[in-house]
Amino acid sequence: MSIRFPGLSRAPFRTLEPSSRPAPSWTTWITFSTLLVWRSCKTSLLTTLLMIYAELRQVQDRDIGHLSGGELQRFAIGLVCVQKADVYMFDEPSSYLDVKQRLAAARSIRELLRPDDYVIVVEHDLSVLDYLSDFVCVLYGRPALYGVVTLPASVREGINIFLDGHIPTENLRFREESLTFRLAEAGDDFMVDRARAFAYPSMEKTLGNFHLKIDAGSFTDSEIIVMMGENGTGKTTFCKMLAGAEKPDGGKSVPRLNISMKPQKITPKFQGTVRQLFFKRIKAAFLSPQFQTDVYKPLKIDDFIDQEVQNLSGGELQRVAIVLALGIPADIYLIDEPSAYLDSEQRIVASRVIKRFIMHTKKTAFIVEHDFIMATYLADRVIVFDGQPSVDAHANAPESLVTGCNTFLKNLDVTFRRDPNSYRPRINKYQSQMDQEQKLAGNYFFLEEEK
Template structure:
């Protein structure tokens, strides 16, 4: 197969289409006179799947919109759709899940898999390991030194490939490419910090109307050393909830939110600062940046030394994300609101970022509210979860905080998806739709497992 591929490539017989990594650059690149979503997708459609693509990727309601007016998630779905309707021999998708919520990630995975035919190739770069797992038939692991060199392994089966990546060791070549292995043991480091229930803060039942969007929030509480992850589709009010807690917007009526110091890492990061990363830290978080504990717990593990003296405006997406996490954690606050910390980070950086946030919140005895769509990261971080449900963009509802197990079960039931745990490193794995395990778990109501009792039923 491999020699055949390169021969075809040389003979120019293969047509390849690519979905680029940074979808926010797409509107600038489009030169067509009619810039509506419908015209751009229809203009490329060469297969019989136009309607299926529109329905699966939920593009119908934005067909008449100009691409320059699309949000990040809409641009991503538009870009995936544009590739999927074309007739080609090779389809390539670079990070198809950025900006998408869990439900949209799985829909995107299904439509990408629908492109498989006996004589074509589908190649995907993806950092969300549960989506990668769901999507792939084979996995090539890439290792090396960023910006210096990279090595691609031979294809492995999905489970083996992801486990090699997490383990940092390739058994067939007896080669270790990372010092430590990455695992998802949930209880890691939490026993020693039992949260102090006597210091619980409460927030009341609230409602907020923004234009045509209405959000109802059930009352809840939170304590020191606790991470609450917000789970829900895009447009169900997670960011609005953050802004209500932060006091940036007021709830409807006379309800008051407790007055607490808040530090917030926003979802989108725009580098306006003139100067280097080091100068930015000195200006914004000097005390934390000079503290040895903060250096050891936060700055060093996120490997900021690699670009500490670079100009902020020249940083890549992943570098900016790490700078934003450090800035948010460096401000003294009672509550840290962190919106999508995994965007633009690779799989390894995601796990490290999750560990950094968890350790910081435990040591500092603070509370974090986190919005995260990478399911593996979300379950690793969460002590409790708030599930957001309802109609995206219209009428949504935030439940009261609940345990990881009941919250994930409620959330996954809405999505009609079940997870099992890998017995080697405990990472959550999505069951293939309608597989035996998927049907069994749905019947018993266990959409998400915390126990390791399914080790016997591994795939």
């Protein structure tokens, strides 16, 4: 949770609490444009929001019930931002948004800062939380039992307390081990075997009015390739083409390999418990001690192993989907947005699980991920998707982590540095001295050498 304390105001508070997963049942007969006119008393901020979310102009006359998850999230954030209130509260504003949209949302929320107002945000994307916050409160405890909120700390100190699992001022440890983002740590225990290499040709795919062009590329065993790009630039389509679910235009073919895929959208259809699902779909892996150690236990599936699949929460379903995908023997693992619905700690654990599994089994993974910290931790190489979303997109050939991230971040006009203690990527404040220095040097993202 991030929290701002700009001053002690005694004015009566009026709070607004938009859900992180807004339901389309909000008065669906009211159109987007009608609500914007209704809120036109704050025209300057409204103009700013429309400039930031220019793509929403395309859906301004659409009923709210017909908006996608990302469109609905941006609409909800904009609707709260144009309200007149003393306290503004946002619950997971980055959900459903890509990296560019997350930064735009963060900038909009920071526009609300005034001397006598409060802005409170619950956020699991640590890079967005870092960018948003002036102060941080850490929450710890046991899920569904109890929770404790710490006193406010500076952004860097608060996030590092959370990652370290230790509160130095109280000499209290709330987690047994620290969470770090050292890129080499996940592969230290295994010999990296990249003797086998595979190639895919340049391809094109047209879906309705959307056209995707893919540059030829290659990949090897023991390698994780992360796909970076805005929503609507064809990342999921590329995954489906690799999996054989979508055929390239012109009759071109991709290597015929065994594929296991975790889809972007998870729809629980199985009637039965999680245990029964695992025994039916991945019995051999589920009974394997190695799989239990590498995947099952770190994801804490035992907490809900005997619950009905239909009754699981979003985070529980996500962890089950990751286990199912990794439990199927395959040459390539396609994992679409593994961080969705997971909290900050679960995201780091899931990243470690995926990386350790790929290194141990000497397989290949293609991963779509919008949480930048998770993406850079996982990636050996990067495929950058650019172009006009939902119209004409281009997938570059795989390139190194530093080169790919520099290309991607240059398009976003954002720079990152790495924290010297936790090694996590941190967004530089826009137009700060470090931001300007890195842009002049062309270093939008770089790996600092360990001391």
